[in-house]
Amino acid sequence: MNKNLLRSAGIVGATLMTASGLASCGGSGGGSAAATGDCESGLPDTIKIVTVKDQTGVAAYTGTEAWRGIQLAADEINSGDMLDGSKLEVEVKDTAGDVQTAASHVTQAAADSSVSAILGPVLSDQALAVAPIAGKSEVPVVYTQAGSEGIVDEDWNFRATPPLVTYYPKIGQYLEKQGATSVNTVFAADIPTLEQLSHDVLPSVGEDSGFQVGEQVATQSTTQDYAGPVNKAIADDPDALGLLMVGAQISSAMQAVIQSGYQGEVVSYPNAAPAVAEIGKAAAGVTWPTNFDSSIDTPEVKAFDEAYTEAYDGTATNYAAEGYDSLMWVAKAIEEEGCATRDAIKTGLEKVGQAGFTGTQGELTFEANGHDARSDGYVVQWDGEKIVVLEQ
Amino acid sequence: MQELINAVSLGCIYMLFAMGMSLVWGTLDVLNFAHGSIFMFSAFSGFYLMQETGNSLPLAALLLVGVVVGALMSVLAYQLVLRPILRRAKDKDSAERQILIGGIGLAGIPVAIVQIQTLSNPFSFRAGSFEVASYDFLGARISNIQIVIWVVGVLLGTAVVLWLRRSRSGLALRSIGVDSEVASLMGIDQGRLGVAAMAVAGGMAGLSGALLCVSFGALTAESGDVLLLKAFAIIILGGVGSMLGTIIGAFFLAGAETLLIANTSGTWVDAVSFGLLFLVLLVRPQGILGRQEVRRT
Amino acid sequence: MLEIDELHVSYGKVRAVRGVSLAARPGRVTLVLGANGAGKTTTLRAVMGLQSVDSGRVRVDGTDITGKDTHKVVRAGVSLVPEGRRVFAPLTVEENLLLGGYSTSATDRADTLQKVYGMFPILSDRRDGAAGLLSGGEQQMLAFGRALMSRSKYVLMDEPSMGLAPSVVQTVLMTAREIADSGIGVLMVEQNAEAGLQVADEVVAISQGEVGFTGDVAAARADRAILRAFLGESALSN
Numbered sequence: 001m002n003k004n005l006l007r008s009a010g011i012v013g014a015t016l017m018t019a020s021g022l023a024s025c026g027g028s029g030g031g032s033a034a035a036t037g038d039c040e041s042g043l044p045d046t047i048k049i050v051t052v053k054d055q056t057g058v059a060a061y062t063g064t065e066a067w068r069g070i071q072l073a074a075d076e077i078n079s080g081d082m083l084d085g086s087k088l089e090v091e092v093k094d095t096a097g098d099v100q101t102a103a104s105h106v107t108q109a110a111a112d113s114s115v116s117a118i119l120g121p122v123l124s125d126q127a128l129a130v131a132p133i134a135g136k137s138e139v140p141v142v143y144t145q146a147g148s149e150g151i152v153d154e155d156w157n158f159r160a161t162p163p164l165v166t167y168y169p170k171i172g173q174y175l176e177k178q179g180a181t182s183v184n185t186v187f188a189a190d191i192p193t194l195e196q197l198s199h200d201v202l203p204s205v206g207e208d209s210g211f212q213v214g215e216q217v218a219t220q221s222t223t224q225d226y227a228g229p230v231n232k233a234i235a236d237d238p239d240a241l242g243l244l245m246v247g248a249q250i251s252s253a254m255q256a257v258i259q260s261g262y263q264g265e266v267v268s269y270p271n272a273a274p275a276v277a278e279i280g281k282a283a284a285g286v287t288w289p290t291n292f293d294s295s296i297d298t299p300e301v302k303a304f305d306e307a308y309t310e311a312y313d314g315t316a317t318n319y320a321a322e323g324y325d326s327l328m329w330v331a332k333a334i335e336e337e338g339c340a341t342r343d344a345i346k347t348g349l350e351k352v353g354q355a356g357f358t359g360t361q362g363e364l365t366f367e368a369n370g371h372d373a374r375s376d377g378y379v380v381q382w383d384g385e386k387i388v389v390l391e392q
Numbered sequence: 393m394q395e396l397i398n399a400v401s402l403g404c405i406y407m408l409f410a411m412g413m414s415l416v417w418g419t420l421d422v423l424n425f426a427h428g429s430i431f432m433f434s435a436f437s438g439f440y441l442m443q444e445t446g447n448s449l450p451l452a453a454l455l456l457v458g459v460v461v462g463a464l465m466s467v468l469a470y471q472l473v474l475r476p477i478l479r480r481a482k483d484k485d486s487a488e489r490q491i492l493i494g495g496i497g498l499a500g501i502p503v504a505i506v507q508i509q510t511l512s513n514p515f516s517f518r519a520g521s522f523e524v525a526s527y528d529f530l531g532a533r534i535s536n537i538q539i540v541i542w543v544v545g546v547l548l549g550t551a552v553v554l555w556l557r558r559s560r561s562g563l564a565l566r567s568i569g570v571d572s573e574v575a576s577l578m579g580i581d582q583g584r585l586g587v588a589a590m591a592v593a594g595g596m597a598g599l600s601g602a603l604l605c606v607s608f609g610a611l612t613a614e615s616g617d618v619l620l621l622k623a624f625a626i627i628i629l630g631g632v633g634s635m636l637g638t639i640i641g642a643f644f645l646a647g648a649e650t651l652l653i654a655n656t657s658g659t660w661v662d663a664v665s666f667g668l669l670f671l672v673l674l675v676r677p678q679g680i681l682g683r684q685e686v687r688r689t
Numbered sequence: 690m691l692e693i694d695e696l697h698v699s700y701g702k703v704r705a706v707r708g709v710s711l712a713a714r715p716g717r718v719t720l721v722l723g724a725n726g727a728g729k730t731t732t733l734r735a736v737m738g739l740q741s742v743d744s745g746r747v748r749v750d751g752t753d754i755t756g757k758d759t760h761k762v763v764r765a766g767v768s769l770v771p772e773g774r775r776v777f778a779p780l781t782v783e784e785n786l787l788l789g790g791y792s793t794s795a796t797d798r799a800d801t802l803q804k805v806y807g808m809f810p811i812l813s814d815r816r817d818g819a820a821g822l823l824s825g826g827e828q829q830m831l832a833f834g835r836a837l838m839s840r841s842k843y844v845l846m847d848e849p850s851m852g853l854a855p856s857v858v859q860t861v862l863m864t865a866r867e868i869a870d871s872g873i874g875v876l877m878v879e880q881n882a883e884a885g886l887q888v889a890d891e892v893v894a895i896s897q898g899e900v901g902f903t904g905d906v907a908a909a910r911a912d913r914a915i916l917r918a919f920l921g922e923s924a925l926s927n
Contacts, residue, residue, distance in 0.1 A: 056507070056508065057507070057512060058512050059512070060507070060511040060512045061510075061511040061512060061513045064511060189657075189658070189659045190659075217653070217657075217658055218657045218658040218659040219658045219659075219661075220658065220659060220661065220662060222618045222662055223658070223661070224604075224608060224615065224618055224619070225398075225402050225405075225608065225649075226608070227398040227401065227402070228395070228398050228399075228402075228649070228650045228653035228654060229653055229658055231394050231395070231398060231654075232653060232654055247513070247514050247610075247612055248514035248516075248608070248609070248610040248611055248612045248615065250514075251514055251516055251608070251609030251610030252608040252609045252610065253609075254609060255524065255607065255608060255609030255610075256609075258524055258526070259524060259526045259533065259535035259537070259538070260526070260533050261526050261528075261533045274513060274514070275514070275609070275610065278514070278516040278518055278609070278610060279516075279609060280518065282523070282524060
């Protein structure tokens, strides 16, 4: 309570200072102390990074996993002395699935002049609300997930997760190998990304990979029974069936596919991972493109998965990997500039982005002037017991 | 044919869920908005036990857990919250309002617990204990879990209708629904019967929760909410207080949804099926088999 | 004997019944007279446990039933034919009767049902019809039959003639008399004093929550206050 009061008092002060700074320095991001001072004296002892991600509510899993990855990255950076003896201090703010809460956490962090950068929310609606705040208060924000368009259009905003639609075309290679010529889909029409995958991405991939997308059965986020939609989608016995929905719906749709006796290929997207694990053997053969999987054979992934397993049990998730990469990107930016002011981090993020780097998500390149991550992705498949990598 | 099988399965699920809600609404005047979260939490309890026992519970045990947990939660909700509200309320209108709010409040607790426990991820009875398989049936596919749902649905649907129609306690429950004060003047102990009715309602919710978790593959903390809305529509459609009406309403909605999915873009399912409901109500405000005012003037 | 002893009942701050004492005896009809709001119905409701009691006692053949739950009062041998009959309209006639016998054994229920059908043949004819479709007089018979089904020793009747056609009032009240003659103690609240007096054995008059008169029918007919209050000026001049 007291801490909050003190912080609120601090906000008022910091806001006033920012305003005067803007007036005198022409938007160079005034303020004080570590995050906004000059770089003459090198790196400060501690560099404060605030994470604003769902820890409870609808996206709790995504947010907590990302936070795990961020903490692993911070540990590695601090113990490896990557930043010349300077330490990263990370803390997390829970957005609880709420746009307003996300915006207010980011506003507070931006007003706190000791904060150098923010790791932004995972949900697109929150990210879209936060992006203009970042631009106005001139603080770099790095998102994971948050795949909607428009989020990184605003300056000062960066995204460490390649948007699903950018690496989804990788599935074309797999479908081509399987000789698929007809693909039908069942998709959640009220999730823009999934609608885009079904309506735009898959058909255009099909043009190169020799398949046509036929029946596309729209469902809603309230749909619980998938027997009907799935039966409609497999009525003309397509070579492959795309299942593009969220949460429990993927499990329900797969269950419906299994019960329908459909024998063709089933393709999905990274959210299918928990669902196939729950279903087990009966879901063998479900295939999807992904930006990360713990079984991918690179030194980065191996090291990360080991660290993750040691800290939290279980295998590393893509959300954790993205969180890890996002903080690593920030650390590389600080290293690059030798400075931890907001301005320097922004410049650093852009430079590192333009050059690209290898993270747990593989070789990342960046578009939009180094702001928006891209990767080729991988194609993985559930073999009934574990996920195996098909296309690396 | 496939559509028919799907529609019947879906109808059985709607029926199992909605009948309990209809039972206590029509008799005890308890429109229980916590019914959906009881449904969800019963399935979650099965999931939790599965985890604790290393995935070794057979389907029958999971269904039993669902029934027991559902019945217990429903009775607790009645004794601790809903019944005190019914007793203290000044009149029927304010009782209905308070029951509604009380139920919504109650519903939040299990949902929050499960959200925290699962981080809002779907939960399911993992594979191993019960393998879903499907068979050819008159040129269509029917799965073993669908058969279980049909059998349970037909048995329980019939049992509840017969119980209310034929038995002494069923008759007493119906009389409570008509005039609870006069029912007590008949020597009926409403406390005990109320508990029994709530236990049956909760047990059916729990059972459908467990069945659904197997059939749909997974549930989430919020799964009960969607079903609750549909059950509400089904009961209104069939007519409050009529079990047969609820059954008809359940199959009507399931049939409409299945037909819509088969013949139109799935985006319109909710809009059109609830629109149909609206139409029925315009023509027949008391629902298909609603209790008409039987009175000679 | 059903004894009501110094009963006090209030609704919030309104003291509706203030020290009412009266009794019903097997085989006899006790008529309770009183203007609207005198506290007659409240007294009956308090006996049945539908209304909480401030003080006073209610005893059935010596057993204290004060403040007991309604279903326990019924089991103790007291039932109420409520004002306005209140039959279960959507249920069938037979279901209504079976509900009346809810707390009796299955064999007793079947026996009593035959007796009630014998007493009210119209109910037997209409047994599968909805109770709400009966005429007012028939509904009153059903309400009586329902009370008899409980095999109660004491039956309270709240305004049995209310809302009935004048031609039916006589029949209904004669039925109440017959019920008493079968050995049941009847405690009857009735607005229609003249008709009530014709079937009553004892009379209690209540005004403003207090008992103003207790005595037999002859004494009541001789009491000028009762004549004025309940039988009108014409009766007084006779």
